[in-house]
Amino acid sequence: MAPSTNFAGAARGPSWGRWRDGWRRPAWSSRRSEWPRTRRRIRFVVKLIDKLRSAIAEERPFYSFEYFPPKTEAGIENLYARIERMGRLEPAFVDVTWGAGGSTAELTFELANTIENVLGLETMMHLTCTNMPRRRIAAVLDDCRARGIGNILALRGDPPRGRGAWSPIADGFSHASDLVRFIREEHGDHFGVCVGGYPEGHPEAPSRERDLDHLAEKVATGADFVITQMFYEPELYFRFLEExxxxxxxxxxxxxxAPINGYLSFQRITGFGASAPPEIVSEIEARRFHDASVREYGQDLLTGICSRLLEGGAPGLHFYTLNLERSVQVILDRLGIVPERIERVLPWRSATAVQRPREDVRPIFWANRPKSYLARTQDWDEFPNGRWGDAGSPAFGDLGDHHLAFRPIRSDLARERWGRELHSIDQVREVFAGFCRGDVDGIPWYDWPLDLESEPLRNALVRLNLAGLLTINSQPRVTGAPSDDPAVGWGGAGGRVYQKAYLEFFVAPEQVPTLLAALDAGPSLTYHAIDRSGTAHSNCDTVNAVTWGVFPGEEIRQPTIVDPRSFEVWKDEAFDLWLSSWAAVYDEGSESRRLLQRIHDTYFLVNVVDNDYVDGDLLGYLLDAVQADEPPSMTIVAPVT
Known part of the structure; x- marks a missing residue:
């Protein structure tokens, strides 16, 4: 039987503050004259050392990626997109660098906060001693703790640009070991702490032995693990490990x-202090005018180095990506260490903070825009667990101009994707149909292409879009599929999962009367239809579980729901995307822009659930409805509750 769809009486959701700028300026911002400690709600975190120890115990090689803060707004947006794509490789963690002299402090914090709390990847933030008095470091750590950033790479840091030798500042620290000690004294075991190691010796160390002794001191004062500086000779690592x-x-x-992506890239890498054997230098010099050849050689070289390291007992690999993805992906594919299938604990990707993994219920509306949902709910003190709470409180935050909720796309690329000019609704329908076919790279309502579970629906979705139902979310009915099914499984092996068919779409006002008559004629259908102004039609005012799982010895899990009140929150975002992400790529006053504005102003957003998860044919029924003058007959069983 399906679980009960009435969640009334569950705990009320938390109240929200407004989300204005995409992130709140940290208390230690350099634009302030003081850096007072914040007194924020403390979040618990997962320390990376626990993940690494688990992987080592299972003899499962892990890998991680480093990124640096870009200099431009466009670069930041591109980096977020790249991190999201690379996140599908399931790295153990990512880390974000701290610019020379603390030059990128605020942006580093913003990136780490967003990657951790919105993109859902375990994140380690670099923190250096350069230009950082104790009070400012204390404030940074308090802010990290408040935002759930629980892992720090503690470094002495490089001198600010334009200065020669490094020197401490008043009331600052002289060594990374001082910073590690301070973190442990102030925060105990709360933070995971990593430090750097130098297989070729730190360039400023008086001797190799002194440098190794200093690393031992950093670990003795509280560091959990070490990441080495880049190198191109595996024997350097093994010698360093032994010492x-x-x-x-x-x-x-x-x-x-560090992957080698071109000749100049290699020159910069070796300029950072990584030496390369003469034979590698010679091979790259011979290709210096052919970057593609350098890149291919670099991929072959790094694949061999990584294989040698893993065979020799290295627990994992840390890639200095230089904000590039292709070579890293090629190397990992060749090594064969990327999991073929990612086991999902829930139908949606879990976030990283300890509070959010306790979350196990979400509205389906944000299924294709999870970053938006995470941004809206980032400051919740509690998350739905087992049951969806009363959404009557103002629980969902205002996205405002959050950079991930409304990610811009270059106008020329968008017009290439969605039409250089739009003259009719048929062209808009064709864009949606093309997305469902796989011919159009993306539309504003999806953060990624159609997933595997939608494959059986693809042809029907194309037909529905061409018939005027502009689909933005769907799931097939599932009746007792194994919980480890590659397309629809979640929760691990040994269980059975179920889904009610679901479809969400925009529809023209002239099609609404016929559509609603058909929906009312379907005994197992529940629906909500609403336009931009809030005019609504519905035959259901309760919460409806549309995904659930049955596992041995456990209560039924119900992770995905349709909630009428949450739908009213979602509809504002869904309608706004017509203008903020699509119409905005055309000139003001153009015919294309007027067409999209008219859709935004007049269309209805509709969600439909077929509660017959055994024999229902929701998409077929809707196709008949929009292609017939009279509501079709519908012989299916009554809803199971």
Whole structure:
């Protein structure tokens, strides 16, 4: 039987503050004259060392990616898109660098906060001693703790640009070990702490032995694990590892690798202090005028180095990506260490903060825009667990201009994707149909292409869009599929999962009367239809579970629901995307822009659930409805509750 669809009486959701700028300026911002400690709600975090130890115990090689803050707004948006794509490779974590002299402090914090809390990847933030008095470092750590950033790469740091030798500031720290000690004294075991290691020795160290002793001190004062500086000779790592073990450093030591993406890229990498054997330099010099050849050689080289490291016992690999993705992906594919199937705990990707993994219920409306949902709910103190709460409180935040909720796309690329000029609704329908076919790369209501579970629906979705139902969300009915099914499974092996068919779409006002008559004639259908102004039609005012799972020895899990009040919140965002993401790529006053404005102003947004999860044919029924003058007959069983 399907679970009960009435969730009345569950705990009320938390109240929200407004989300204005996409992120709140940290208390230690350099634009303030003081850096007072914040007194925010403390969040619990998952420490990376626990993930690494688990992978090591399972003899499962892990990998991680480093990114640096871009200099332009466009670069930031591109980086978020790249991190999201690379996140599908399931790295153990990512880390974000801290610019020389603290030059990117605020942006580093913004990136780390967004990657951790919105993109849902475990994130480690660099923190350096350069230009950072104790009070400012204390405020940074308090802000990290408040925002759920629970892992720090503690470094001394480079001198600010334009200065020669590094020197401490008043009331600052002189060494990374001082920073590690301060973190442990102030926060105990709350933070995961990583430090850097130098297989070729730190360039400023008086001797290799002193540098190794300093690393041992960093670990002794509280560091959990070590990431090495980049290198191109595996034997350097193995020698370094042996010397560290001789000094009692028994924590994981992860080799750092920098893919070679071109001749100039290689020159910069070696300028950072990574030497390369003469034979590698010679091969790259011979290709210096052919970057594609350099890149291919670099991919072959790094694949071999990584294989040697893993075969020799390295626990994992840390990639200095230089904000590029292709070479990293090629290398990982060749190594064969990317999981073929990612086991989903829930139908949607879980977030990283400890509070959110306790969350196990979400409205289906944000299924294709999870970053928007996470941004809206980032400051909740509690998350729905087992039952969806009363949404009558103002629980959902205002997205405002949040950079991930309304990610811009270059106008020329968008017009290439969605039409250089739009003269009729048929062209708009064709864009939606093309997306369902796989011919159009994306539309504003999807953060990614149609997923595997939608494959059986693809042809019907194309026909529905061409008939005027502009679809933005769907799921097929599922009746007791194994919980490890590659398309619809979640929750691990041993269970059975169920889904009610669901479809969400925009529809023209002239089609609404016929459509509503058909929906009312379907005994197992529940629906909500609403326009931009709030004019609504519905035959259901209760919460409806549309995905659930049955697992041995557990209560039924109900992770995805349709909630009428949440739908009213979602409709504002869904309608706004017509203008903010699509119409905005055309000139003001153009015919294309007027057409999209008219859709925004007059169309209805509709969601439909077929409660017959055994024999229902929702998409076929809707196709008959929009292609016939009279509502079709519908012989299906009554809703199961």
């Amino acid at each position: 560290c073990r001789e000094r009692g450093v028994d924590c994981p030591i992860v080799p750092g690798l």
